[in-house]
Amino acid sequence: MFTSQPIGFVSSTYKDAREIPKGLGAKHEAEGILRILPEFEPGLTDIEGFSHLIVLWEFDRSQGFELLGTPPSDTRPHGVFATRSPRRPNPIGLTMVELLRRDGCELFVRGVDMLNGTPILDIKPLLSGVAAEKLRRGWLAEAEARRRG
Amino acid sequence: MFTSQPIGFVSSTYKDAREIPKGLGAKHEAEGILRILPEFEPGLTDIEGFSHLIVLWEFDRSQGFELLGTPPSDTRPHGVFATRSPRRPNPIGLTMVELLRRDGCELFVRGVDMLNGTPILDIKPLLSGVAAEKLRRGWLAEAEARRRG
Numbered sequence: 001m002f003t004s005q006p007i008g009f010v011s012s013t014y015k016d017a018r019e020i021p022k023g024l025g026a027k028h029e030a031e032g033i034l035r036i037l038p039e040f041e042p043g044l045t046d047i048e049g050f051s052h053l054i055v056l057w058e059f060d061r062s063q064g065f066e067l068l069g070t071p072p073s074d075t076r077p078h079g080v081f082a083t084r085s086p087r088r089p090n091p092i093g094l095t096m097v098e099l100l101r102r103d104g105c106e107l108f109v110r111g112v113d114m115l116n117g118t119p120i121l122d123i124k125p126l127l128s129g130v131a132a133e134k135l136r137r138g139w140l141a142e143a144e145a146r147r148r149g
Numbered sequence: 150m151f152t153s154q155p156i157g158f159v160s161s162t163y164k165d166a167r168e169i170p171k172g173l174g175a176k177h178e179a180e181g182i183l184r185i186l187p188e189f190e191p192g193l194t195d196i197e198g199f200s201h202l203i204v205l206w207e208f209d210r211s212q213g214f215e216l217l218g219t220p221p222s223d224t225r226p227h228g229v230f231a232t233r234s235p236r237r238p239n240p241i242g243l244t245m246v247e248l249l250r251r252d253g254c255e256l257f258v259r260g261v262d263m264l265n266g267t268p269i270l271d272i273k274p275l276l277s278g279v280a281a282e283k284l285r286r287g288w289l290a291e292a293e294a295r296r297r298g
Contacts, residue, residue: 001152001153001154001155001207001209001268002152002153002207002239002240003150003151003152003153004150004151004152004153004239005150005238005239006150007230007238007239036230040216040230040238042216042217042228043216043217043228043229043230043238044228044230044231045216045217045226045227045228045231046227046228046231047228047230047231049231050231054243056205056239056241056243058150058151060150067189067191067192067194068191068192068194073289073292073293074288074289074292075292076288076292077194078194078195078288079191079192079193079194079195079196080192081156081185081189081192081193081196081271081272081273081274082193082194082195082196082198082199082274082287082288083274084273084274088271089154089156089189089192089270089271090151090153090154090156090205090270090271091151092205092241092270092271094203094205094243094273119150121238121239121241122230122237122238122239122241123230124230124233124243125230125231125232125233138231139223139225139227139231140222140223143222143223143224143225144222
């Protein structure tokens with residue numbers, strides 16, 4: 001197994017978990033910044049071509065895990081793997097964000113639901129699951145076009 | 150930060166990375182089993198109500214990371230965070246699968262692109278990004294219906 005390391009930290013207006021819209025159906029429209037550490041900046045090359053990103057991050061203010069719990073969106077308990085509870089065996093959170101712009105090591109995004117200072121573990125491009133007219137797939141779309149060319 | 154722990158292991162027909170359809174646009178229709186360890190079984194409660202799951206797993210046969218690399222779907226290099234390369238600072242893979250059925254600790258799924266024996270880190274319900282007529286949202290849809298009452 002591996003020991004996690006931050007590739008950067010989230011800058012958000014949320015200082016306390018109670019401020020974050022809760023529940024699986026909650027809408028997240030808040031803007032924030034993914035501040036990537038300078039040593040990882042080459043890893044961002046070409047990311048600005050993608051409209052949406054998957055951000056993996058650490059629930060760093062959560063202790064331990066609970067296999068059964070009652071989420072904010074229900075009054076009944078459910079298994080942790082059927083919820084987005086922070087108290088997970090591996091404390092990894094996942095958020096899909098819209099990439100508004102990049103400035104060097106900083107990614108300005110919409111859809112943040114992380115606390116300020118949250119460690120970022122990984123970023124991956126989102127390739128489906130958003131209406132086609134809103135989704136840009138960067139270098140992949142270009143590579144496909146060249147191949148058809 | 151945290152040290153990852155497996156909550157289970159993937160059972161798939163892929164024994165070698167070369168067998169797996171590659172590239173960001175590759176289609177993954179292979180069936181497989183997510184074998185969850187018995188001590189985590191309570192965490193699966195109510196998961197069968199969801200049609201699609203996000204599986205986080207470890208690239209356990211990948212060594213180190215490379216910030217710039219040329220993916221199978223292109224002839225040009227891109228940043229690791231703009232690709233699905235296995236050589237990432239935190240070696241976490243992500244796959245969206247369709248849940249076919251559950252039998253105790255075993256989740257039978259379609260859409261596997263992991264090697265046989267891959268450690269599973271987390272499972273989360275998928276709540277959007279799939280055509281509405283194909284997406285089931287389990288307890289959440291029920292809780293919403295009760296609230297509308």
